Amino acid sequence: MPLVRISHVTGKPASFSAAVSRSVHDAMVETFNVPADDFFQILTGHEPGRDLLAPASFLGIEHTKDVVFVQITCAEGRTLEQKRALYASIARRISEVSNIKASDVVINLVETKRENWSFGNGLAPFAPAVS
Known part of the structure; x- marks a missing residue:
């Protein structure tokens, strides 16, 4: 039930967003045991250097204008x-x-308690039952 936000620079080929989306989802299925049909993602393209910023280097890791935030x-x-x-x-x-x-x-x-999720109809399927 993860909610994924992927921010990347604009100007990439049309297939880029789908490939990155699938990469993240497949990694979650592989490592977090997320069900294959548990797929909630928001992908957003940003203008490099204006709407998407990162330092050129942080903790000894070099970044370029093509940084992707997940x-x-x-x-x-x-x-x-x-x-x-x-x-x-x-x-x-x-x-x-x-x-x-x-x-x-x-x-x-970002980790949250399961009770903090609703997937539609205003329901909280993982919240404790009300007595």
């Missing part, structure tokens, strides 16, 4: 090993399907 909001409960595997898989997969370097893939994981 923010995943998901339920709590994954291990540190799963998180590390997710980050590595996303960076590798995106770099394999595009001209984006793994160093240009910035990932942020």
